[in-house]
Amino acid sequence: MFDRPSAGDPRVPGSERALLIQVDFGQPDIEDSQEELRLLASSAGAEVVDVLVAKRGAPDAATYVGKGKVQEIGAVAAAHDATLVIFNHELSPAQERNLERALQCRVIDRTSLILDIFALRASSSEGKLQVELAQLEHLATRLVRGWTHLERQRGGIGMRGPGEKQLETDRRLLGVRVKSLKERLAKLSRQRNVQRRARSRRxxxxxxxxxxxxxxxxxxxxxxxxxxxxxxxxxxxxxxxxxxxxxxxxxxxxxxxxxxxxxxxxxxxxxxxxxxxxxxxxxxxxxxxxxxxxxxxxxxxxxxxxxxxxxxxxxxxxxxxxxxxxxxxxxxxxxxxxxxxxxxxxxxxxxxxxxxxxxxxxxxxxxxxxxxxxxxxxxxxxxxxxxxxxxxxxx
The missing domain is CATH 3.40.50.300 (P-loop containing nucleotide triphosphate hydrolases)
Incomplete structure (x- = not known):
């Protein structure tokens, strides 16, 4: 499994060198979409080193862009010393995993990028709760792309149990946290409804x-x-x-x-x-x-x-x-x-x-x-x- 390197500090502009990928499926507003992706990457604190456009009729099931284009992306990323590849599309967990193995660098999709920006911008306690909930629900579909420890059985002195895999433990703990966040947000929503009714009466x-x-x-x-x-x-x-x-x-x-x-x-x-x-x-x-x-x-x-x-x-x-x-x-x-x-x-x-x-x-x-x-x-x-x-x- 590809061991992901640690990310740069997102608060420091240019701490990550990003290569942007736009796939052209024949949509008319592709230039606007490219510019928007560039602004999103900059807002997240990345230094955009290049933008690659790939033309396809439909996404490739394994890598979204196809084997040949993956090799081209790898060459461009290496030439620019890019540490991050950002796709302006939603990737499946399998596609993301396959791309990281082939490119040997971190790969994220548009959803992950927007979630990262929201995490940077949230300042109120409720905003932080909302962003964390969205991140955890997004992460839940990507736990399968974890590292080797996720495939091991729990064992050893002090670790013996019912034989639950680490992956299953992570999923269970994640589910507990998601439930807790939803309950806290529901409570805040009820409080806001009371305030709103008071304003409507006035x-x-x-x-x-x-x-x-x-x-x-x-x-x-x-x-x-x-x-x-x-x-x-x-x-x-x-x-x-x-x-x-x-x-x-x-x-x-x-x-x-x-x-x-x-x-x-x-x-x-x-x-x-x-x-x-x-x-x-x-x-x-x-x-x-x-x-x-x-x-x-x-x-x-x-x-x-x-x-x-x-x-x-x-x-x-x-x-x-x-x-x-x-x-x-x-x-x-x-x-x-x-x-x-x-x-x-x-x-x-x-x-x-x-x-x-x-x-x-x-x-x-x-x-x-x-x-x-x-x-x-x-x-x-x-x-x-x-x-x-x-x-x-x-x-």
Whole structure:
């Protein structure tokens, strides 16, 4: 079995020299996907030495890229003294094991890379629990690729037992830890639901910022609430959900929440682990869908965000599109409406502050319309109840 070398310190940029692998199956957005992988690797602290593109009709069952391409990858990795090979795809445990044996260096897939970045970014206790849960559930499928000690029977003085293999012990202990993490996250979720119900009784408007990673959500959040949340030009700069109050003169207090950014092919384990946090998104009164309007892939990014929103049950929450980075497109700040006159899109620049007043007006208009609809619904319910009482008295 290949003995994996110790990894470099992920907090030190360039501590690992990474070779990136992109397989072209004929998808139209391959260049965007390559650039995104490069940004992901840089965000994890790796120094990207080269990017190799392989064309295939379908993945190879054993190595994903085929025997010939594996030899080419090995030669390029050796020439660049690469210590890590990153695939922009999801590898099976067997494929990962076969590649490591052939290349004699560490191999990880896109899911492992994103999990590593999340582990670096998590700062709150709940965020760390969520990341650990996702990592353990991902690791559970890869215990078979352990080292030789995983195949030995337990034995010897003080080690005699029922004959349980080390691999089985690891799986059992991992299962116990996963169960414990899920219980702790469920408790935190219940506490958050109590807080949310208390806010709803006070008729406080809840607004969540959602969007593709690096679209400028945290910059917009800071500009609107003066929260001072960490914001940087990197993927997943902000991981933990942060909520702050925003005061609107005609509305009063509004609770605004900044959530983790989404990305294409976001690992399902992460979506599942972060469902507790993302409940705030699903139960919000309004979603501000922040879009990088300067990106030529913005339509695809919008689709990816909506796909994740559907997965967490937030696809029915009203949305206002916020086309951020107007300063990079040269277009003026503006409000756009659909054919029914409803708010559809606000164009602004969170960095320069242009158009923030338009977004505040949009929030005020939504709150006013939403309050009116709730009042109308309450009046209708009261009328129905009064009618029912009259009918009972007539009888």
């Amino acid at each position: 008729d406080v408007l809840n607004v969540s910022l959602v969007g593709y990673t690096n679209a400028g959500k945290s910059t917009l959040f800071n500009a609107m609430t003066k929260a001072g949340v960490y914001a940087a030009d990197q993927l997943f700069a902000t991981l933990d959900t942060t909520s702050r109050k925003l005061w609107l003169p005609e509305v009063g207090s509004v609770v605004m929440s900044d959530t983790v950014g989404f990305i294409r092919d976001l690992p399902h384990a992460l979506v599942e682990a972060f469902k507790a946090t993302l409940e705030a998104t699903a139960q919000a009164d309004l979603l501000l869908h922040v879009v990088d309007s300067a990106s030529h892939a913005r339509e695809e990014q919008i689709a990816e965000v909506n796909k994740v929103l559907h997965e967490i049950g937030a696809d029915q929450v009203p949305q206002i599109l916020v086309w951020n980075k107007a300063d990079l497109t040269g277009l003026p700040a503006a409000v756009e409406r659909d054919e029914y006159g409803k708010l559809h899109r606000v164009r602004l620049s969170a960095r320069t502050g242009e158009g923030l007043d338009l977004l505040r007006q949009a929030l005020t208009e939504f709150a006013r319309d939403n309050s009116l609809s709730m009042t109308t619904a309450a009046s209708a319910d009261d009328a129905a109840a009064a009618s029912a009482n009259d009918a009972v008295q007539d009888v």
